Amino acid sequence: MKLFTKSKSDEDKLLEGCLAGKREMQRLLYEQYASKMMLVCLRYAPTTFEAEDMMQDAFVKVFNNIHTFKKDCPLEFWIRRIMVNTALKHIRNKQLLTVSYEGEEITNLPSESVNLTGYTMDELVTMIQSLAPRYRMVFNLYAIEGYNHKEIAEMLDISEGTSKSQYSRARAILQSMISRQDNLYKEHVISSKQ
Incomplete structure (x- = not known):
């Protein structure tokens, strides 16, 4: 089945279907955004397994709260914000956000900025x-x-x-x-x- 493009009318149809609880529309929304949102979760999670867990929890929140989405911001931005907040909650619950010692020294730091080209x-x-x-x-x-x-x-x-x-x-x-x-x-x- 063809995924929806980013045109406004298709996004509206996708939202309407999700609001109506249609599983097919929820699947399409998930497929459209899952790879981008996995990258968001991977940046926060220490492992791929935990990133997948974060993403699944966040998509449940997306579907449970889709009725609160306001069209004054892009849908992707709204979903990303839920991903970030869910990731932070996972990290907080695991108590991994202990404060690092303020006087910690980092040695051999480059003073110039570095070139990121060539990195995947x-x-x-x-x-x-x-x-x-x-x-x-x-x-x-x-x-x-x-x-x-x-x-x-x-x-x-x-x-x-x-x-x-x-x-x-x-x-x-x-x-x-x-x-x-x-x-x-x-x-x-x-x-x-x-």
Whole structure:
């Protein structure tokens, strides 16, 4: 069966079907957004299994609350917000958001920005997943979801300064990882030419 395109009339039909509780329309909505939303959940979850669990819980919330959707924002944005909130709730319930020590030192940080070309989305998601949970949450919320530090502080029950500090550390750790990967690749190329 053909998936709906992003035209407004098709989205309206999809919404109407979901509001009426039609399983076929719910399946189509799920199929249309599942791969994008899985990427959202993967950025927050430490494992693929937990990301799948988060996504399934979030889609249940989507279908249970579809009647609250207001057409003043895109449907994808509304679904993404539910995914993020569900991911944060999962992490909170597992008590993985312990505050990192503020004086923690990160050594060998690159001062320049790094080039992300040549990295696949899977490689970048894997690097983000390797961050400590609090760093991962703040990085995702700020750099990818677009929340400001005040909003993040409220969402995670931390100070705005802590949000800024942890975002800075997460960014520095990711830059360091990318620099190490680049150096390993350069060393490999040099040694293979000899």
